[in-house]
Amino acid sequence: MVRNRxxxxxxxLTFITCGIYGLYWYVSLANDxxxxxxxxxxxxxxxxxxxxITCGIYGLYWxxxxGEKIDIAxxxxxxxxxxxxxxxxxxxxxxxIIAYALIQNEINKMA
Numbered sequence: 001m002v003r004n005r006x007x008x009x010x011x012x013l014t015f016i017t018c019g020i021y022g023l024y025w026y027v028s029l030a031n032d033x034x035x036x037x038x039x040x041x042x043x044x045x046x047x048x049x050x051x052x053i054t055c056g057i058y059g060l061y062w063x064x065x066x067g068e069k070i071d072i073a074x075x076x077x078x079x080x081x082x083x084x085x086x087x088x089x090x091x092x093x094x095x096x097i098i099a100y101a102l103i104q105n106e107i108n109k110m111a
Contacts, residue, residue: 002032002035004111005025005108010101011097022100027045027048036069036073042062047059047062060093063089064088066088066103067083067086068084068085070084084102087102088103
C-alpha cells in the first residue's frame with residue numbers, strides 16, 4: 001500500500017536524525033514507486049544495499065529508472081507524462097533529498 005507522506009516532515013526528520021530517516025524514506029520510495037507503477041523490480045531494501053555496495057552509483061541508476069516507472073504509472077492512469085528520469089538523475093547528483101521530494105510529490109499525486 002502506498003502512503004501519502006508529508007514531504008516537509010520527511011525532510012525535517014532526515015535532518016533531525018542525521019540521515020537515518022532518509023535511508024528509511026529511500027527504501028519506502030523504492031517500494032512505493034514499484035507499487036504505483038505495477039512493476040515488481042528491485043525491492044527497497046535491495047536498492048539501498050546496492051547503492052551502499054556500489055558507493056552510490058546504483059542510486060544514480062535507480063533515480064533514472066524511478067522516472068521511467070513514474071511515467072509508466074502516469075500513462076496507466078491516463079495522465080500526460082514526460083521523461084522525468086533525466087530530471088531525477090540530475091537532481092540526485094545535486095542532492096538526493098531534492099529528488100526524493102519530487103518523487104514523493106509524484107507518488108502523493110497518484111496515491
